[in-house]
């Protein structure tokens with residue numbers, strides 16, 4: 377996407393925007409304050425304008441007028457219909473993805489199903505930079521099965537940095553039942569080689585469960601081709617489906633006969649409206665559903681993912697790589713002398729779509745960016761400020777502005793008026 381050599385001027389940022397083929401997608405989102413620079417689309421995506429109309433229609437017509445008949449007008453199939461669309465973003469043929477529950481709950485279903493597919497094995501491999509809910513879910517699943525599994529957390533080279541891949545290779549052995557990792561790590565945006573690790577785990581006979589929360593909608597992937605067993609992920613981050621929108625679960629077709637959800641709810645039963653008294657798993661991905669879907673937010677997933685489907689993952693990834701690279705170049709040129717370091721891999725093949733900056737005053741600087749500078753990043757312990765690039769609406773000019781405002785926060789000592797005491801949500 378580069379038209380000319382990198383420089384630190386805002387004109388250069390504007391030339392990148394002028395050459396951006398995805399620039400038109402920004403108009404599809406609600407931008408209520410153009411001065412506000414939102415760099416947290418990796419935590420909560422922006423609101424698509426179409427979702428406002430869609431939600432209003434869903435409430436007025438679908439709920440208000442159709443009432444219970446809605447179930448036969450498209451509600452009942454929605455978890456699979458919308459799942460198939462997410463499937464097309466992650467290289468999954470139809471019939472293997474369902475939208476339901478939260479990422480935490482789906483991970484529980486997948487990990488427990490995976491452990492039960494490898495009953496004799498007593499090792500679960502994950503890493504120390506995984507999202508905490510993922511670690512808790514693994515601990516809970518192991519406890520439920522009798523507490524005999526050893527959970528190996530592969531360490532990272534620096535405390536919050538990149539994983540130690542040699543350790544990972546050593547950790548996955550013939551006693552490993554499940555390997556579960558986040559495709560892109562939440563703190564510093566490290567991107568795992570999903571294909572290679574899946575192959576490695578399969579070489580030892582283990583099941584893989586990938587968490588795609590920080591990669592779906594930002595990084596292309598080929599789950600079927602790479603033979604992934606299970607995957608889960610959020611829809612409210614890069615897929616712009618709204619706070620707490622239902623998550624998704626992928627189960628490879630090869631496992632549809634053998635894998636079972638640990639939650640035996642009626643929506644996962646064969647023919648639920650027969651109201652039979654005993655559970656029998658539904659065929660296919662349906663068995664991983666549990667209960668009645670939250671229809672309004674499920675329908676918001678349908679309108680939320682539409683711009684991503686339209687733009688296509690390869691263009692999105694192209695812009696994401698260009699934006700994160702531009703951001704890293706700017707940090708090196710403008711912020712390094714003020715004590716900032718880049719904690720995200722510099723090679724694009726190992727990087728997702730957010731960039732982590734470390735600074736000893738990271739918390740207070742992030743506060744000042746939000747309160748004084750109209751820049752919304754987020755902060756992750758102990759010293760990381762995350763800048764997320766959401767290719768559908770983030771502009772190069774915004775990235776330039778965010779770096780410039782960050783520089784001012786430090787050189788004008790604006791952050792010093794804030795206390796280091798953390799708020800409840802950071």
Ligand SMILES: *Cc1c(COP(=O)(O)O)cnc(C)c1O
Nearest residue numbers: 478479480507558562587589590
């Ligand atoms: C955001 C995120 C989650 C959140 O899970 P919820 O159940 O939606 O709260 C889980 N795992 C990873 C890797 C995430 O990035």
